[in-house]
Amino acid sequence: MLTLQNFSKHYGDALALAIPSLQLEPGIYWIKGENGSGKTTLFRSLTGLLPCEGQVTFNGNISLKDTPLAYRRLVNYSEAEPLYPDFLTPKELVRFIGQAKGASREQQDQLSARFGIDQFFDKPCGACSSGMLKKVSLTLAFLGAPKVIILDEPLITLDEAARRILFTLIQQYNEKQDVIFLLSSHQLLEDAQLLLKGIFTIRNKTIHPA
Numbered sequence: 001m002l003t004l005q006n007f008s009k010h011y012g013d014a015l016a017l018a019i020p021s022l023q024l025e026p027g028i029y030w031i032k033g034e035n036g037s038g039k040t041t042l043f044r045s046l047t048g049l050l051p052c053e054g055q056v057t058f059n060g061n062i063s064l065k066d067t068p069l070a071y072r073r074l075v076n077y078s079e080a081e082p083l084y085p086d087f088l089t090p091k092e093l094v095r096f097i098g099q100a101k102g103a104s105r106e107q108q109d110q111l112s113a114r115f116g117i118d119q120f121f122d123k124p125c126g127a128c129s130s131g132m133l134k135k136v137s138l139t140l141a142f143l144g145a146p147k148v149i150i151l152d153e154p155l156i157t158l159d160e161a162a163r164r165i166l167f168t169l170i171q172q173y174n175e176k177q178d179v180i181f182l183l184s185s186h187q188l189l190e191d192a193q194l195l196l197k198g199i200f201t202i203r204n205k206t207i208h209p210a
């Protein structure tokens, strides 16, 4: 269970998001919201990329602030428009993040083959297309034994085959490993035939059940 208590995020003095209380059980959640409503702000805060106020805990005792290493091992994230240093290759990223997340070499290679990024493993990211980088980012998000996987706009720039692979993986991780998925998408996720546990909308700087 992922729990937020008295969560808030400010940019300077301006409040961007406030969530007094939220509890998420394993399942797939669609986080909706207009442009600029605060989806990415929420996601980056939950992954520890942005400082925020309040408590964020997993299963009561693993805390974003108090046990950041344990927490970050469990929470994986794929950015909407991933950017990596031009000189790094997908292989180096998979090895580096794989090690940080405790992923076996076998898992690293299986996931890389699943998304097909092994076909351009040694190509510098600076020479990869946006769809290729998106596949790299999605591969990284499944490494290790995550309990929370946050995918910001997972469908943009993905071809149809990769979308099907992604949906199958989401379903598998959710069913077999009790993962909490937070997905934002401006496209219809109903079409993905994912069994959604809940839909939330971010508006007026807070989150509402849709």
Ligand SMILES: Nc1ncnc2c1ncn2[C@@H]1O[C@H](COP(=O)(O)OP(=O)(O)OP(=O)(O)O)[C@@H](O)[C@H]1O
Pocket (backbone or CB within 6 Å): 011, 016, 033, 034, 035, 036, 037, 038, 039, 040, 041, 042
């Ligand atoms: N670094 C920043 N400094 C100041 N304000 C920011 C910063 N990043 C985001 N904001 C503001 O926070 C609000 C939420 O932005 P955010 O990027 O979280 O929205 P979003 O829901 O992800 O939007 P989109 O659907 O367009 O990706 C917006 O008003 C935005 O201008």
